[in-house]
Amino acid sequence: MRTILFILRKEFLQIKRNKAMLPIIFIMPFIQLIILVHAATFEMKHIRLHVIDKDMSSVSRELISKFSGSPFYDITSYSFSDKEGEEDLRSNKADIVLVIPEHFEKKLRKENSCEVQLIINSINAASAGLINAYTSSILLDYNVNLVAKWSVMNSSVQASTIETTYSYWYNPELNYKNYMVPGILVLLVTIIGMVLSSLNVVREKEIGTIEQINITPIRKYQFIIGKLVPFWIIAMFELAFGLTIGKLLFGIPIIGNVALLFLFASVYLLVILSIGLLISTLNNTQQQAMFITWFFMMIFIMMSGLFTPVESMPEWAQKINIINPVAYFIKTMRMVLLKGSGFGDISGLFASICTYAVIMISFATWRYRKVS
């Protein structure tokens, strides 16, 4: 026990003497949260809509009013020719062109169906998809209302309609920040934990101190604990620090139990730190370790559902996420913070991450050799 305490003391002394560490610990979370939360947003507001109304009927005007009344759309211009609409798209004055064909109303009444055309600027595939989804839902909504109205007027046609209403649970205003902040906190904790731990043992290899350590009767577990605990403490502190910033600066809701979150984080960090340690024991230079860490971190983060929903990934990619610790934590983070999930709700995730932690720690301990 005394040995472990001394190793810890040594590690903390070294961290303290490393002049780059304090800024990394305190300034990095600030900058990451402030920049990423504001910049990395998929929120679609002020979609610029160009309307080509060739029908000019009361029905078409009613349809247009659905858009003008929505906070998501700004109708930037009206015209009557496809050309003008295309021109607007090309010169980036509009994000979407809505074309209502001639005889729209007539056709609707006679044939009970009529097509409208949507031309969407898809340079950014993600936002194009969102615009399409928003617009389609407005059209669908309108459609249903129309059928209902007409079936009342003309009682010979019996149309049963199902009305759809929306209510966005757990994030009623669809506030993108509420969605991003928990994710970015995960990113922060992961980067700090993984980079610090992956560079640590390899650094001792580079400067040769590992030789001196290896010759001592120090036990493997003492060494591993000595290496894990300092970074575990730093990363936990980062999480608390980041959450405080998120709460104070962005007012993100903390609905669930924070203690539960920290419980999960404490196990999650063991996984991350063990991966870092494993990378560290397998490599011989800090440069190698850095690249390998970066490689894994990129994949973990990109696939974690931080930016794009996991559900929209292909099935094989979702399978890969079984071994992605970041995905587990992001999910838990959002569930607990936004939804207020209790232990029962995340027990499955928790069991998975615990198993993962046991596997990774054993692997890292096994790989650390005191003999070459």
Add this chain to the structure above:
Amino acid sequence: MQAVVVNNIDKTYGKVKALTDISFAVEKGELFGIIGPDGAGKTSLFRILTTLLLPSKGSAIVEGFDVVKDYKQIRKIVGYMPGRFSLYQDLSVEENLEFFATIFGTTIEENYELVKDIYTQIEPFKTRPAGKLSGGMKQKLALCCAMIHKPVILFLDEPTTGVDAVSRKEFWEMLIRLKKSGITILVSTPYMDEASLCDRVALIQNGKMLAIDKPDNIAKTFDKKLFAVKSGNNYTLLNLLKDFAKTDSVYPFGEYLHFSPSGNDFQRTELLEFLSSKGCEDVEINTQEPTIEDCFMNLMNNNS
């Protein structure tokens, strides 16, 4: 029981053969030198004996423990000072010593007597980070750290490489004092002058043992005549001697060239005549007692 027994050790790194069939034994309380040029295999041998490296073949016993099977016991009783300075550069002198004392399960106070002589020399700098010490100071600190757990055997891998002449001398004086307290010391060095300070030395080259004996005995094995030759221009002299028909070997040694002739019928006048015919006058020739370095050069020559 002997302190170290090495039996037919081989070590290969891929295709490179670092050690070939090394065998020797070190008595308890002995100051044993392993002498050889860079790349001879000294560090590999030390790392095997300190359980940091597994031998490819053969076995070694340190204080009765096998280096492969009983490595845990060995680690408790040996002190190792690697050739490369490998203490924590960002920790102070005192913190380094305290750290190593602790992970060996002891305290500075408990074994202070042992390191006192050395530690008092670096004590004025005890709050200075180890990385900011001078070369000699670093070695003294490393020695303290290697001894703080009261090892029964010390392995010092090139402790004086890169250290100035005065510090080297001091360092060896310390080793001789340590030896008196009964610790077995194995030390490797590329410096021949340090060899004569050891009780026994092993000469090693290209992973092979050339000779193991007391320094004096090794010097006695030199079976040829040896002369120290000097002139105004030693470089020209060296080249001329290399051309001389009866030259067996010639090496520069400080201000003299050590020259040994082939055959027993060599006369100084032969050489003087040869040299003056080449325009080299004012040559001084003295008989020279062979040193261990002459032997080593000789052995190396025969070996390669």
